[in-house]
Amino acid sequence: MKTEVLGGLVVALALIPEAIAFSIIAGVDPRIGLFASFTMAVTIAFLGGRPAMISAATGAVALVVAPVVREYGVDYLLATVILGGLIQIVLGLLGVAKLMRFIPRSVMVGFVNALAILIFLSQVPHLIDVPWLVYPLVAVGIAVIVGWPKLTKAVPAPLVAIVLLTGAVVLTGISVPTVGDEGELPSSLPSLLIPDVPWTLETLQIVAPYAVAMALVGLLESLMTAKLVDDITDTHSDKSREAWGQGAANIVTGFFGGMGGCAMIGQTMINVKESGSRTRISTFLAGVFLLILVVSLGDVVAIMPMAALVAVMIMVSVGTFDWHSVRLSTLRRMPKSETSVMLVTVVLTVATDNLAIGVVAGVLTAFVLFARRVAHLTTVERLDASDDDGQRVYRVTGELFFASSNDLVTQFDYSDGAREVVIDLSRAHVWDASSVAALDAIETKYAAHGATVRIVGLNEDSSARHGRLSGELGAE
Secondary structure: OOHHHHHHHHHHHHHHHHHHHHHHOOOOOHHHHHHHHHHHHHHHHOOOOOEEEEEEEHHHHHHHHHHHHHHHHHHHHHHHHHHHHHHHHHHHHHOOOHHHHOOOOHHHHHHHHHHHHHHOOOOOHHHHHOOOHHHHHHHHHHHHHHHHHHHOOOOOHHHHHHHHHHHHHHOOOOOOOHHHHHOOOOOOOOOOOOOOOOOOHHHEEEEEEEEHHHHHHHHHHHHHHHHHHHHHOOOOOOHHHHHHHHHHHHHHHHHHOOOOOOOOHHHHHHHHHHOOOOOOHHHHHHHHHHHHHHHHHHHHHHOOOOHHHHHHHHHHHHOOHHHHHOOOHHHOOOOOHHHHHHHHHHHHHHHHOOHHHHHHHHHHHHHHHHHHHHHOOOOOOOOOOOOOOOOEEEEEEEEEEEEOOOHHHOOOOOOOOOEEEEEEEOOOOOEEHHHHHHHHHHHHHHHHHOOEEEEEEOOOOHHHHHHHHHOOOOOO
16 A cells, blocks of 8 residues: 555656646646646546556647647637547447557557657756756756665655655755746646537537547557556556546546546556556545645645656656667567567657557558568469370469469469469468459469369368459459
8 A cells, every 4th residue: 555655646746747748738727737637547547447557638638639729729628528538438349449459569669669768858848948956956866766776665766856856955945947837736626517619510520530539549548558567567457448448537537627638658657667556546546646736735846846857757768668679689680670660660659749650650560561571471383293284283372462462463374275274272371352353363364365273272261252252353
């Protein structure tokens, strides 16, 4: 319980400047981001499928919804968040989480490394054009986070660093940027409200595109983070429950005036790796502590130096990055296609500041490279000994699909005087209509030269597909 409580407290402290920063990105009052972090964390603690994962206002969602605020106002933002939550529930119930099985490991590695880079880059603005004392404070904070676990793990090192640096700044009276400089903290609790928008088809047409984008980005980031926590903790999570739980949390957030959100990789890593939390208690308490801190203890929180939180987030980024993946020994051993997929994921994620774009691009790259690699493994071999008997026997080996079957037609000799051609597919598998169309084309070409084609060796699945589609694909 002590681990869970302290973990929740550290996460709450780290959530405050992040929520304020994301509110600025979205173009809304900081209170809207802070309220969203509270309602998301508390709701997902009960409904989510991944214990110890932190959900709150995020930069990915802020980027998606910012145009709504800019063009239509906050009430349309809340309507977008509510509709986005409904879409996430529908997607969760439809089993969208099962699509996680199609995300390769190289994309996951790229996702993790890109997140680590983004977490670090998000701290850079706090290190530019600041008093020089910020730099030694950050260095001391990093030293405490690295050295404290060697003394004891009873209290999380990030919490110790925050308390020590805050005490040092208060006692010495030095002037450095604080949490209070990031934006005004709320002085009241969030209240239930209904967005003041016309409930018409026109409103739906305005918010629907942003709601769909928010739902997809939020689910992708949340499910990827859940899989990462699964790997770290060697436990399993219910991805479908996490999907519809995120939707329910966003609906609650929208009705309480929040900007929406999803899982947060940085705060989750603080909770799971740095603090050692493993249960829903830490997630729930992170939301509760956040509200208590900003409403009841706002004056205390406001004096915390940003240097302390920067030190925490820098160490989170260092701990999140998969350093093994960029070692020379690993890169030499790893196939170039795998490394390429990882680099595409990292580069596009960092360049666009959008995890969804990077992950989707990485998955598409992996699919293309995989198809290209498998296509080259398909071969056609002639087995008959001579041309005297008028029969030709060919054996096809490999997987027949759109990428490999395109060249299949060119690997047969149609003008060698054969009367009968036997195509042995016992070592092949027919996967799609493109392959059936290619086999039909081969039969058609041989028929034009007066030869008949007999296809043998089809396994049950290939035979069923070939029998259903052959001659029905429109080829003359």
